[in-house]
Amino acid sequence: MHWRVILKDTVRVPPHRFGEPLEKVVMEILQQTYEGVMDKDVGMVVAITDVKEIGVGRIIMGDGASYHDVVFEALTYRPELNEVVLGEVVEVVSFGSFVRVGPLDALLHISQVMDDYVSYDEKKGALVGKETGKTLKEGDKVRARVVSVSLKRDYRGKIG
Structure with missing residues (x-):
């Protein structure tokens, strides 16, 4: 499920960017830092949508950059157990298929494809049903239930 979350962090603005508008620089740094990152608490950060608040900058001795406490809004995707999701088959292998669910790929095990x-x-x-002749191939749209989730920082995570 997609979520809008409010997050806080300290952003380092390098000295060569001091002449640019602070809001633009902070937004770019947040996008580079967070977009596409997996976090076990908030899920995968899909996009940084807004910078709500930028604190007064601090300069640390020995570093010419300014450090700003910021509050920002992010769009995240966090799959929930037993959630029913729609997805597209992106790869079929001998042990099942991989289904694109939001920004992540989930494993649909061969034993759970059909009755x-x-x-x-x-x-x-393709995966082919013996009695029914039904097939599951790349590009097919499927509806599936999330039965297992493993999200770890700096890792794409696993969904089953």
């Missing part, structure tokens, strides 16, 4: 014996057809690059 049928499923085998991997290497020629078609």
Whole structure:
């Protein structure tokens, strides 16, 4: 599920950027620092949407940069257990398929694809039901339930 969250951090503004508008510089630094980052508490940061507050800068001896306490808004994606999600199959392998769910890829294990014996057809690059003949291939849209989540910092995480 996508969330809008308010976060706080201290941003280092390098001296060569002092002449530029502070709001623009802080926004760019936050985007470079946070977008695409996984955090176990807030999930994956999809976008920094707004800088709410920028504190007065501090200069630390030995470093010419200014440090500002900032409050900002971010759009994040955090999958919840038992959440039903819509996704697109991005890869099919012998043990299941990978489904793009928001900004993340989730594993759809071969045993959970359908109520049928499923085998991997290497020629078609698809999972095929033995009795029904139904197939699951790259590009198919699917609805799935999140049954396991493992989110770790500096790692893309795992969704099952």
